[in-house]
Amino acid sequence: MPYIPHTPNEVEEMLRVIGAESIEELFDEIPQELRIDLEKSTSGLDAIPLGQSEMAVQRLLSEKAMLDGTPLCFAGGGAYEHHIPAALWEVATRGEFYSAYTPYQAEASQGTLQVVYEFQSMIANLTALDVSNASLYDGASGLAEAVLMAVRANRKAKSKRILMPETVSPVYRQVVETIVKNQGITLESIDFEQTSGTINATNLRSQLDNDESFAALVIPQPNYFGSLEEVHQLTDWAHEHGGLVIAQVNPTALALLEAPGSWGEKGADIAVGEAQPLGIPMSSGGPFIGFIACKQQLVRQLPGRIIGRTVDLDGKPGFSLTLQAREQHIRRSKATSNICTNQGLMATAVTLYLSFLGADGLQKVAASCVANTQKLIALLAQRPEFKFPFGKTVFHEFVLELDVPVDTVLERLAQEDVVGGINLAQQQNDAQAIDRHRNQLLICVTETKTDEELQFFSETLIAICSDISSLSQSEGELS
Amino acid sequence: MPYIPHTPNEVEEMLRVIGAESIEELFDEIPQELRIDLEKSTSGLDAIPLGQSEMAVQRLLSEKAMLDGTPLCFAGGGAYEHHIPAALWEVATRGEFYSAYTPYQAEASQGTLQVVYEFQSMIANLTALDVSNASLYDGASGLAEAVLMAVRANRKAKSKRILMPETVSPVYRQVVETIVKNQGITLESIDFEQTSGTINATNLRSQLDNDESFAALVIPQPNYFGSLEEVHQLTDWAHEHGGLVIAQVNPTALALLEAPGSWGEKGADIAVGEAQPLGIPMSSGGPFIGFIACKQQLVRQLPGRIIGRTVDLDGKPGFSLTLQAREQHIRRSKATSNICTNQGLMATAVTLYLSFLGADGLQKVAASCVANTQKLIALLAQRPEFKFPFGKTVFHEFVLELDVPVDTVLERLAQEDVVGGINLAQQQNDAQAIDRHRNQLLICVTETKTDEELQFFSETLIAICSDISSLSQSEGELS
Amino acid sequence: MSKRIIEQQAETLIFELSDQNRRRSSLSPDIDVDKACLELPAHLQRKKKCELPQVGELQVVRHYTRLSQKNFSIDTHFYPLGSCTMKYNPRACNTLAQLPGFTARHPMAHTSMSQGVMSCLFDLQNMLTEATGMQQVSMTPMAGAQGEFAGVAMIKAYHEHNNDSQRNEIIVPDAAHGTNPATAVMCGYKVKEIPTNDQGDIDIEALEKIIGPQTAGIMLTNPSTLGVFERKIKLIADMIHNAGGLLYYDGANLNAILGKVKPGDMGFDVIHMNLHKTFSTPHGGGGPGSGPIGVSKRLQPFLPVPMVGHNEQGYYWISEKELPLSIGRLSAWMGNVGILLRAYIYALLLGRDGMKRVADFATLNANYLLKRLMAADFEMAFPERRASHEFILTLKNEAKKYGTSAMDFAKRLLDYGYHAPTTYFPLLVPECFLIEPTETESKDALDAFVDTLIKIREEAEQSPDLLKEAPFELPVRRLDDVKAARELDLNYYLSEKYFSKDSSQD
Amino acid sequence: MSKRIIEQQAETLIFELSDQNRRRSSLSPDIDVDKACLELPAHLQRKKKCELPQVGELQVVRHYTRLSQKNFSIDTHFYPLGSCTMKYNPRACNTLAQLPGFTARHPMAHTSMSQGVMSCLFDLQNMLTEATGMQQVSMTPMAGAQGEFAGVAMIKAYHEHNNDSQRNEIIVPDAAHGTNPATAVMCGYKVKEIPTNDQGDIDIEALEKIIGPQTAGIMLTNPSTLGVFERKIKLIADMIHNAGGLLYYDGANLNAILGKVKPGDMGFDVIHMNLHKTFSTPHGGGGPGSGPIGVSKRLQPFLPVPMVGHNEQGYYWISEKELPLSIGRLSAWMGNVGILLRAYIYALLLGRDGMKRVADFATLNANYLLKRLMAADFEMAFPERRASHEFILTLKNEAKKYGTSAMDFAKRLLDYGYHAPTTYFPLLVPECFLIEPTETESKDALDAFVDTLIKIREEAEQSPDLLKEAPFELPVRRLDDVKAARELDLNYYLSEKYFSKDSSQD
């Protein structure tokens, strides 16, 4: 019996101790009419196959994994391919990390607790903020938690209005909407400059619907288009107007770009983002891990678990869950969030990644992303029909405007086993936005790409686009 | 610096303590003229490339591994494909097992020591013998150690003659020859019956060169052709004639076939074999693991490491290396063998495999091998041109005689991503043996094969053979 | 002379092994950083370099390997943590989910290169639908609590869609998990608590009083967090439905009834599952989890996206375009896909026969443990009831007699190599242990656990300080939680900053 | 009251967790065994079923995970075991060598489906050839000792091929590793030992006397197992060669000279390498190792097969057909290929620059440790000499003064979390520690090790019993080796048989 260690004799003996005739009898408090009737197909389990051997399942899964292969990937948009140190997952999936639970019994969980304390410290250092929590589900839902937090925290503004630029990932904006809308919070869009793909920091006020106060301004860096926002100016503007600043940042980029805690005069108040680039495979989008850090004075508004360093009875240092009074299991309906299980194993992976890479290593990865991206840009610039609508000053993503429909191009690239990027128009809901992003492809290049691969990709992309456009021209001529 | 943790400051400080100007100076006792001259290509290291990043090496190795793929495999002959429990290598490659050394410091190595004690017990139980060692390099060299051991142990016969049937794997016989020949030991061949592919147990004596005594008879079970030897009769015959019996056995088969310790009246004296089928991937033939077990009275002749159970100062049970006085590090030139490093990690894997499978599980694997093999035999018997020269009573391998050259067939199968089996003639050295095995293919089927795969293989093999034979016929007709 | 003369050392922090002058390894590309930075506007670049630890590769491996050994885990210890279902995490689920074809897939890869993983997700959706008896399942929620959020948000969307927006209350039993009330509030609801009677059932009269036109719904677990099955569930469902409310099922305890009874058949409108419990995906020291939700017909239009659909062309993503009333997205893409794969593999390995066995043996183990402990004179919260997959022991007598709390028992258990059961939850039972052995533990393990509890009670009688000061055998003794909260030290760099300030003062 | 009141339990044996009635898991196929057995002759079938343990999957994982934690290892501890080169085993080597394309390959797979792995092996052959300065390398030997066997067998084959078969002696220094003399005997040679002088060099006069027409060859390590470089190596080589003998190089200490000096340039005719030392493939608790051999021109024809060749068609196997004088095969196929792959990956990661760094930093660490210990008044065997990658400390003064042996120091080191250095080897230095820190350890680790040795010496002075009874902090105290050898218990089933006999007597 898979995963059941009982022998028939033991079952008999156990039933004897219980005083029951059969295991079935142990379910006698469940009303009979509710019970699954294995005979009936409506209340049975027919849609679930019988159990299979590990060998058979291994065969099946291997075939399915093989089907999807390991294509050459130039898509980013929130999920990034980076090299993952070989030692990372071998250590992270050690049984003692993998099969432990949330460290409620601190003395029996010092491993996990110290790892998370180190994680918090690294995130805080990377963002140049004071404190971090033990993780959130992912970057998108993390941004929602940051918004809720800002609304709670900004007692001065007492506003439920959040300024949410359109340079934030559209899926992130959708997730935030889903999560915060039931609490009466409104997300107000801020348009971007058509030439730079960034927020116009100089005449922000004029873009707003009204002059009322707002709880926070969200600033993405780099933004969804890969472009760099004027974070200092934006931060100061928000603070001047009584709003908090939520920095939504890529952690790899933080090796080179100014840390949120150092934006403008006073620094961003909250930094949030997706830590997947730090050692976690793309895996169809999850499990990833959201991180959140803030200034010390906001610590009691942080959602989720927080680990503190303390001492034991003998004065020896140790770690434990702290500030639990914010959490749902103590504070119940008044908790800062309903989050309970977070992304512990991913936090372990991130901690390992940052330890293996170190400050220098992360800088090199980031610099290599920048350099490789510029190489591809240079290669693509050779085709005059290609446009770079938001310029070329980017971190590791940029928008390329094709002269042919992105859909068709991506499909053709898929046939070459290439994930060519993200179709920007497809992610939009309203007609105007779709039109604005027509033919726009969001391309990402990380340190994982060799010069040959960049060459291959640019040649293939150019060839496909030429092919399609000449085809449509000849069709045009024919019709 | 890969794997070097030193900072420049530390190096400086260390040199200061040493009193040297540079690291280079530490090599000043090496005569200058012997030193590698990085300028010179003869005494340089030009043929070795510069160090590469883990990412680059990963890319390279992935490409190489991809090149060889994961074909459908019907070859055996000493290396067998079996399902390996997913948990096995995750546990076996835990750092504490993977990166520990031979358990010289017993107190700091109780993990490894207990595992090996369990390994020894399992091997002894599987072979129905009293004691086992901690492993040998592989089955072939293990057989050589068994031969050396038998010569030392058989004080009565005082003979250096070993009876070595031709039903033992030809590569095993070659390895034994290489290892024992310098000690004046002779291996005398015993021919097999042409109809059964087994040793004729009834008139063995008549097949020998002379009547002189011999140290031991080697009995393979199942033998190289997959056929089953009359082990009881052979064992008794050898014992009657003053020889010891060395059983060379497949451990999976031992779940169903009589254990060496129970062969004939008195049982085999030594059992040896390749434990790779128990949880170790085929990996181009290594690392594998030889096992060896024997009767209690021969224990001091066992080569290699042996672990014993004992107690500590407080009377608590524990484990340590024992009988070290047999080994080279103590007994030096008078040791039972020169073996030092053995196959510890593989012994761990085997112990895990047998623990995961248990007696029942191993029986089921073995039974499934038998059943699948018979299924394939039945499918192949459909082509009248195919012969089964040694019959169909086999464990999980059988010889199939084709009507066309094996070489060509294997090459064509390779194009279909199938490893079709082993070309028996190719393994032989003398012309007569080559002729005797002409067109013979040794095929193996384990529990890993589905009915669809058996069907596919038999159809493909039949199609290829028909194709080749009709081609050669038409060529014959043309010429 | 005491033999034990070496104090177990605290593991140093990774930062203490760091030296910013250490040169880097083979783990990063070789590149001129300054040159690459010329591509970035100077005023947007980082001024103060980050101070991540610079440590050798061996030293990193050693540090975290040693740290890992300081954890209790299923792979090393019996871990009867009630409500958490700490059962064996089959390793096959991990190895197969980590196949490169799965891990390398970008979430936006074209569907033509995603049919493999999409087929797995589709199959899992269907299996979960069947196992829970719901109409449809969406798997994007990333943990139980997010599943709860999605579920309650759907209830809200449903009422709003029906212009029934005076409904502003969610009813929750007093024994409910903290995520239930917290979730209701996140969805903009007021929480109404109802009491439990002395049999562990819901107080029907109290419920009756509380129900009204303002009732949006009720959140229940069944079996409840008290370890007993709510026998009047059908009545409760009717009461709520008749009042126009909906029923939410917290699936944290699904392990107790898998293959035995379906939440859909009990009358629930929406359910979340904790795949990291019932479907044995790893808890990972605190996640990642996965909290798919299933719904009855009326809530189908509101399910969160994406889901996987199937037609002649193959598998495709169901998005807001197909489901305009959807509550929307909960994660950037499809939730914790890697965890869903592990659950899928587990489900294939178990099959419907194995699923039924889960409930059978989880229940057998719990009832056996309950009876053995009762025979040893421990007091149960609900001695007359069948245990579900878990049950509650109360140590109030021991507290009275020996002055030892449930926490003291818990800490002493650690000394004996057992992870403690859940303590002080549910709060309504004094000095309680919520004990969940799970189906993957052997009778031997249960027997040894009983023996140990008996032994600890003897210790409580003879030398209560052994309990009060426990643990002794772990990497640390009992920790000062008050200091942890008062003198917050959450960030090494910050604490060191303060520390160096201090030291510069004297 | 003593705080520590729980005796650490011995881990039960897997057999004690077993119950033959336990039903099987998802790990074996579902099949009717009896029916399948009808295909096998009844009289050849097993009568008494084997009694392998029948244990649940979780219980197996837990048992071995817990056992693993009882080991010291590089991944958890500083492990300065001289002569063994316990350096970091990069994890990349393991993960990449386990790629399915490598592990799934049958050794007899057609070369057309084997070009990937063969190209790796070919490249490694060439890199090893270059690094050692030999003419050609064969990689089939499965450990150092088998490499030695192959080497000496080639020396024998060479002399026999030259009809020079009166040569029946192999010369070996007294400090040599036990495998050297044992190997010589396996090849049918007599062993002649030569002494070492007080500088750790070979006694040239003694050597002169022993050399003669009966000399087949000499086996040396350089740097020797005494941790010093044999400065007269060229002279020795000439002496042996002039007498018609050949020189064998035991490459166990190659870590000391990688990228610095080549054995081929020193005049050696044949060398084995221990890839599990110098090329960092794992020691695995006792293997698998890998012991490739390199030869000078005159021994090339005798190399063991197979090797990998390359021509226009691609990579091919070099067999006896191409090499008729080969000493033959040493393993069924190509030795420990999976280990060779790990070494190959390591070599690629290091490159020639990294190889040179190995010797640089291994030597730096050893000399630093030596000087620091000397400064702390520990006595060195060869205080005047440079340490190679290792060096010898003698504790004979401490033995005289405090009655504590090197073994006592070793056991006490374990208490402090350090694996002991090699003790009592080489035998000629009394109460010795052979200390090899390796290049992958940090200065911090070395400093802490020195501090600990100083502390232990203080303990030796103040309370020598702390050393004599050590260790105290490990899973077991010092073990009774005499009992282990006298009352042999090598097999649970046998010991239980005796045990049950015993118990039936009373």
Ligand SMILES: Cc1ncc(COP(=O)(O)O)c(C=O)c1O
């Ligand atoms: C009864 C109950 N409900 C809900 C949850 C929340 O689930 P999650 O931790 O997956 O968010 C838990 C988990 O601890 C639980 O036990």
Ligand SMILES: Cc1ncc(COP(=O)(O)O)c(C=O)c1O
């Ligand atoms: C000097 C020396 N020579 C030879 C050997 C034997 O090598 P192996 O253990 O790989 O057989 C060793 C290994 O311990 C050694 O240290």
